Amino acid sequence: MYDFAKFREAVLTGDAAAAVSLTRQALDGGVEPVDLISQGISPAMNEVGRLFEEGEYFVPELLISARATKAVFEILRPLLAKKGVQSAGRIVLGTVQGDLHDIGKNLVAAMLEGGGFEVTDLGINVAPERFIAAARDTQAQIIGLSALLTTTMPAMKTAIDAFREAGIRGRVKVMIGGAPITRSYAESIGADGYGENAAVSVDLARQLIGA
Amino acid sequence: MKQEQWETLVAVIRGETLRPLPTGFIIDCPWLPNWAGHAILDYFTDDRAYLADNLKAIDAFPSTIFLPGFWSEYGMCTEPSAFGAVPVWEENEFPFAKKVIRAPADVERLEKPNPRKEGLLPFVIKRLQHLEPEIEKAGHKIRFAVARGPLNIASFLMGTTEFLTAIKTDPERMRQLLAIVTDFLVDWIAFQRECFPSIDGVLLLDDIVGFVSKRDFETFGLPYLKRAFDTDVTIKFFHNDAPCKVCAPFLPEIGVNFLNFGVQHTLNEMKDWTGGKVALLGNVPPRDVLADGSPEDVRRCVTDLLSAVEDRSRLILSCGGGMPPGAPTRNIETFIATASELTR
Ligand code: B12
Numbered sequence: 001m002y003d004f005a006k007f008r009e010a011v012l013t014g015d016a017a018a019a020v021s022l023t024r025q026a027l028d029g030g031v032e033p034v035d036l037i038s039q040g041i042s043p044a045m046n047e048v049g050r051l052f053e054e055g056e057y058f059v060p061e062l063l064i065s066a067r068a069t070k071a072v073f074e075i076l077r078p079l080l081a082k083k084g085v086q087s088a089g090r091i092v093l094g095t096v097q098g099d100l101h102d103i104g105k106n107l108v109a110a111m112l113e114g115g116g117f118e119v120t121d122l123g124i125n126v127a128p129e130r131f132i133a134a135a136r137d138t139q140a141q142i143i144g145l146s147a148l149l150t151t152t153m154p155a156m157k158t159a160i161d162a163f164r165e166a167g168i169r170g171r172v173k174v175m176i177g178g179a180p181i182t183r184s185y186a187e188s189i190g191a192d193g194y195g196e197n198a199a200v201s202v203d204l205a206r207q208l209i210g211a
Numbered sequence: 212m213k214q215e216q217w218e219t220l221v222a223v224i225r226g227e228t229l230r231p232l233p234t235g236f237i238i239d240c241p242w243l244p245n246w247a248g249h250a251i252l253d254y255f256t257d258d259r260a261y262l263a264d265n266l267k268a269i270d271a272f273p274s275t276i277f278l279p280g281f282w283s284e285y286g287m288c289t290e291p292s293a294f295g296a297v298p299v300w301e302e303n304e305f306p307f308a309k310k311v312i313r314a315p316a317d318v319e320r321l322e323k324p325n326p327r328k329e330g331l332l333p334f335v336i337k338r339l340q341h342l343e344p345e346i347e348k349a350g351h352k353i354r355f356a357v358a359r360g361p362l363n364i365a366s367f368l369m370g371t372t373e374f375l376t377a378i379k380t381d382p383e384r385m386r387q388l389l390a391i392v393t394d395f396l397v398d399w400i401a402f403q404r405e406c407f408p409s410i411d412g413v414l415l416l417d418d419i420v421g422f423v424s425k426r427d428f429e430t431f432g433l434p435y436l437k438r439a440f441d442t443d444v445t446i447k448f449f450h451n452d453a454p455c456k457v458c459a460p461f462l463p464e465i466g467v468n469f470l471n472f473g474v475q476h477t478l479n480e481m482k483d484w485t486g487g488k489v490a491l492l493g494n495v496p497p498r499d500v501l502a503d504g505s506p507e508d509v510r511r512c513v514t515d516l517l518s519a520v521e522d523r524s525r526l527i528l529s530c531g532g533g534m535p536p537g538a539p540t541r542n543i544e545t546f547i548a549t550a551s552e553l554t555r
Contacts, residue, residue, distance in 0.1 A: 014379060059422040060375045067376060100287070100307045103422065106372045125299070125307075150498060151304070151536050180498060 002031045004039045011044035014064025016071045023072045033076045034085060037116055041069055045114025049199045052107075059103060066110030073113065088116035089209045092134045093144040094126035096155040101148035104178060107198040108144065115202035128162035135163075135172055141209045144201070145191075147178040156181075157189040173208040177201065212280030212354045217411075220276065220527070221445060224468050224490045228524045232517075232554040234547050235276035235492055235527045237450065237471060240286050241305060242534040243268060250303045255285060262342050266349060271540065275547050276527070278471075278492070279355035279414045279448065281346055283335045290359050290399070291367040292330030294321070312369040315381040318388045321368075326399040336406050343407075355448065356403035356410050360417025361392045361435040368392075375422060378431050385431060393435040400442055412446035415439060421453025421473075428457050433465065440466045452497075452532035459484035474531040478520045487525065494531035495546065502535040506545040513549040523554070 007026065010018035026036055048065045051057035077087070093109050095102050102124050109119045120138050122130055131143055143163065145156050156176055163169040175193040176186050186194035193208050195201035219233050244254030247264035254260050265281060288298035291308035300306050312318060326332045339346075339353060346353065359367070365388050366374045378385045396415075404410045420432045440447050447466045451458065452473035462470060462485050471492040472481060481491055495501055500512045513528065520526065528550045534543075 058424045058427070060379050060427060061424070063372060063376045064379045067380075098301065098304045103371055149305075149536070150502065 002026050002029055007036070007040045008044040008047070011041060011065055011068050011072070012047060014061060014068050016064070016068040019068040020071050020075065023075050027075075027079070033079045033083070036072070036076065041072060041114060042116070045069060045111065048114070049111060053199065059107070062107060062110055066113055069110075069114050073116075077118075087118045089142060089205060090118045090120070090138050090140045091142040091144055091205060092120045092122065092131060092138060092140040093146070094122035094131060095124040095146045095148075096152050096159060097125055097127050098155055099147050099149050099152035100124045101178070102146070104148065104198070105144075105146035108146070108177065108195070108201045111198040111202050112144075112205060115205070117202075117205060128159040131159055132163060132166045132168060135168055140172055142173045142175060142205055144205075145174065145176045147176070147181065150180050153178075153180060153185065156191070160190050175201070175204055175208060212276065212278075212352060213350050214352065216276045216280075217352070217354055220469070223525060223527055224446060226524050230554060231551040232523060233276060233527050234274070234550050235278050235529050236543075237278045237492075237529075237533040238268060239282060239284050239533060241536045242538055245303070245536065246538070246540075251286075251305065252300055252302050255300075255306070258338055258342060261338065262345060269349075269351075272543060272547060274551070275543075279357050279412065281339065281342075281351060281353050282355065282357050282414075283339045284357065285331050285335065287359070287367065289331055289335060290364050290395075293324035293326060293332050293395070293399075294330070294364075294368055295324075296367060298331070308367050310368060310370050310373075312373075312388075315369075315377045315384040318384045318391075321388065321391055323391050323395045323398075326395065326402045332399065332402075336403070340406065352409040353407045354410060355412040355414045355446075356400045356407075356444075357414045358396055358399055358416075358439075360415040360420065360449075361389050361396060361439060362419035362423075362432060363417040364392045364396070365389055366419050371419065371422075374419070378423070378427055382430070389431060389435045393438050396439045397442075400439070404442070404444075411444050412448055413440060413442060413444050414448040414450065416450040418451050418453040420458050421451050421455060423457065425457050428461070432458060433461055436465045450533070455481065456484060459489075460486070463488040471529065471533075472531060478516065478526065482520075482522065482525075487522070490525035490527065492527045492529045494529065497530040497532045497535040497538070501530045501542055501546065502538045504542065506541050509542045509545045510549045513546055514553060517550070517553050 007022045010022055052062050095105050109121050112119050120134050135143055147153050173192040176191045177195040183194045193204045195204045243264050244251050247267050249260045286306040288306045288308045292298055296308035296311045298306050298308050446469055448469040449467045450471040454475050455472040469490045474496045495512045500508050
């Protein structure tokens, strides 16, 4: 019997090397990649999210758990693809033009990755054209926009308008977030979803693509 | 800052309860240029606009204390520019700096910059020196040496996520990085003091300390903040509007005697966590109330703040963070008037 608890512990403590070697052991022992996700990564990242909400974990702890998850997914993805198992979805994420705040956006990326999504993180100060190019390259189903400044909130609308002009709006769902954003603002600029925090963004993304 | 305003600050910090309670706000590029009718880039590049905008704010709200007073920042670019980080300027956006450290190993090649010669630092100093006669003619003195704090600068150089990850994965190099940054900060503060003998306070702004655990703060925050603040001045002023619970109990040990914090905590909590030793500047919500609320919201919020705080010593009423972009005159006036009425 494979020791999922030990694997979860490696993710929880952000020990990427241990997580990778335990992944290899698991696969050698015949554990299915999907089971590693459902019994390992997902519960571990949910726990990380809970510890963060409760103030036990801080941003660095969350970031290294996400890093461990990412390293494991690098091993699992090709295997899953071979078996015809799709990722939870493909998302392009970034902080909009003029804004350099990225702590919250990176937590969102971490939780989405933990939830099995393939995330292409474009970083900060991202112009609409870069979102469009990345969405095309990765065939993204969702584009996630983050803004922390009231002065850069309008850049979200500019981006959504640009997606429409580029002809990709019909193919991608847009979800937005950041401290000054509200649900009604999201509706008013024609976004498909609003996520209040990193934990809910995973469910939101699932809902948006009907996964 | 006027002499009497400085004396007010010092009195509050020493524990006197003044009537009415003073109000004060950190002002800089996010609010001032647009409020005064200038584009942000004009404010940074035109010394006349810089002086006029500061004087205009002081004249418009004469009974409040603008902090740190004639502060020649270049947004988030000032210190990073000395390390070679490219500043990014748009006509009316807040400037920021591009990263220079791609991987933790790059720290090995990082050199301590010379604040007298490098990046935008000579510009910061010269601008203030050129304007000093007029600043003094208007009755003000330059009182504070100002810089971003060590974790904040390290984050600009590497990227915040990269830095916060590397304190876990490459702690030795991150300590090396913080040591270089702090050595530089010590020189930078000393240089500012040398150029302006009227300086008797230091303001460090560092939100990144708000994102780490107690253990990490003790390793990556405490020793560096202690060193950076280790200079003989009357006011040691710290700004962190991210979570402040972890660092608060350490502030007296760091030497901090004046704190601007965010809206995550109440004034009573902060008093408790700092052992009542640190004067507080806070903490009406800047964005949601002072900028986006109505005058009635501001009035209600100031009233609630005052009725919740039992001990009004070591308190200057303000918002929880710097003055936010777009805060309208009417809201600021209402804030000041309400505070004065209720604490007479
Ligand atoms: C940390 C911080 C900084 C750091 C940023 C470091 C970094 N790399 O991110 C630094 C010091 C660099 C900084 C810079 C500035 N800042 Co700042 N900053 C903050 C601060 C203190 C915390 C923000 C934060 O990280 N919160 C923690 C994270 C976890 O929360 P979050 O971002 O809200 O994210 C969560 C949710 O919103 C959601 N979410 C976020 N994005 C997304 C995206 C999607 C798709 C979804 C679904 C969900 C989602 O999930 C996240 C996790 O749960 C806030 C004040 C505050 N307390 O909020 C000011 C604040 C945002 N900053 C402010 C300002 C003004 C600035 C500057 C302009 C200041 C200056 N002098 O230049 C510059 C910006 C320059 C620029 N061009 O962008 C103002 C903005 C006011 C306004 N009207 O908008 C604030 C509100 C402070 C204030 N005085 O009021 N800042």
